[in-house]
Amino acid sequence: MASPFPIPLNALRAIEIVARRGALAPAADELGVTIGAVSQHLRRAEERLGMDLFERTAAGLRPTPALKAVLPQLTAGFTALQDGLGSLRGSDEAVLNLTVGSVFASRWLIWRINKFTMLHPDIEVRLNVTGAILDISRPDIDCGIRYGQGQWPGVNAELVGGGAYQPVCAPPVARLLKHPDDLARVPVIRDETTMLSWDAWRAEVGMDPAILLTGPTYSDASLAFDAAISEQGVLMAADMMSADAVSDGRLVRPFAHAVEGPQGYWLVTAKGRRESRKLRAFRDWLRQEVPASTRGYVHQSRG
Structure with a gap:
């Protein structure tokens, strides 16, 4: 019987990371192998599948249209595997890892996060404050707050506010x-x-x-x-x-x-990731706290 996986799982993971990040180094770091080993994973996978998976450009590796079409499924599949392993080990419901930008963190969240922790003293919030758009499917990130129009690949996005x-x-x-x-x-x-x-x-x-x-x-x-x-x-x-x-x-x-405007603040989670209790708690809190944070404010004119 033919194997349903004609290429090794590590090679499949390398393909998914390189397709998403456009470079070999991130895949090498995540898999704990050399860049050369990642390159060999890609070459052998292309040989076994009998097709090119990447276009080699001066700007880096770009997934072919065929690979780009299935990339969301690959990403969701690996996210589901990570969550499944987390459930097997006993997921850490006591820590919520959240990535946010500096303005949301300093102008809104930092003044209110104590309300969340008072409601949920069993959940510790760990903030990763950065201007970079981090890979939300990473196992060390539960969710993020992003500013934009809500159209990012590989994520579920729910509008929080800020339009x-x-x-x-x-x-x-x-x-x-x-x-x-x-x-x-x-x-x-x-x-x-x-x-x-x-x-x-x-x-x-x-x-x-x-x-x-x-x-x-x-x-x-x-x-x-x-x-x-x-x-x-x-x-x-x-x-x-x-x-x-x-x-x-x-x-x-x-x-x-x-x-x-067309933009706003969005709560984002990785597609394919199961919704944990801590994430549900944070989402429910945002739905209540965001309207409450602006309700009753009057437009102030000249002082």
């Missing part, structure tokens, strides 16, 4: 702003990492499109928030992220006009 956005600034800066065109008179903080559109907001409020916005530039979104609080200028920010600073008066929303 509404508008300019914010410190009260002394706000006193100079009577009309959106007055933004020409103050510095406008540029966040190089943002997905928020000044153009969309300007168009909605009828701001003169010829007005040039200038000001300091930051490559870190959390620092851009601190710059706005320290009176360096006006920042475009998601209402969800600015809500606390607006509530306590460090920031105001000078024009009280938010627009709804």
Whole structure:
């Protein structure tokens, strides 16, 4: 009887990792072998299947259309195997490993995570704060919060919030702003990492499109928030992220006009991964805490 697996499981795993990451080194690290061994895995698999699995390009290895089509199944399959092994050993329901970006961590989560731990004292939350989009199928990551439009391959994404956005600034800066065109008179903080559109907001409020916005530039979104609080200028920010600073008066929303963008904060989990009790608890808490964190906040105008 022919084997249902014409190539070894390690080779299949190497194929899945390289297809997802576009390089041999990540597969070598995860499998504990040399880059040369990974390369041999790929070559022998292609020989046994009688087809090319990768295109060799100057930018790295790219999966062929045939491999790309089945990659979600491979990733989900290995994720399910990892979860099955975890169940066999007794999964660690006492630790929730969460990866988040710096703004979500510093402007929203860090001020509220104690509420979750008070509700679930048996669950320890471990944060991996990074601007990189980590592989959510890794066995050491349970879930993540990502900002974008929710269309990432290999993940289940549930919208948490954060679609509404508008300019914010410190009260002394706000006193100079009577009309959106007055933004020409103050510095406008540029966040190089943002997905928020000044153009969309300007168009909605009828701001003169010829007005040039200038000001300091930051490559870190959390620092851009601190710059706005320290009176360096006006920042475009998601209402969800600015809500606390607006509530306590460090920031105001000078024009009280938010627009709804296509992006937001999403809870993401690996496709094929079983839903653990700790993940259900965290999801349920987010569904309650996010609306509660903005409910009752009023749009503050000039201080």
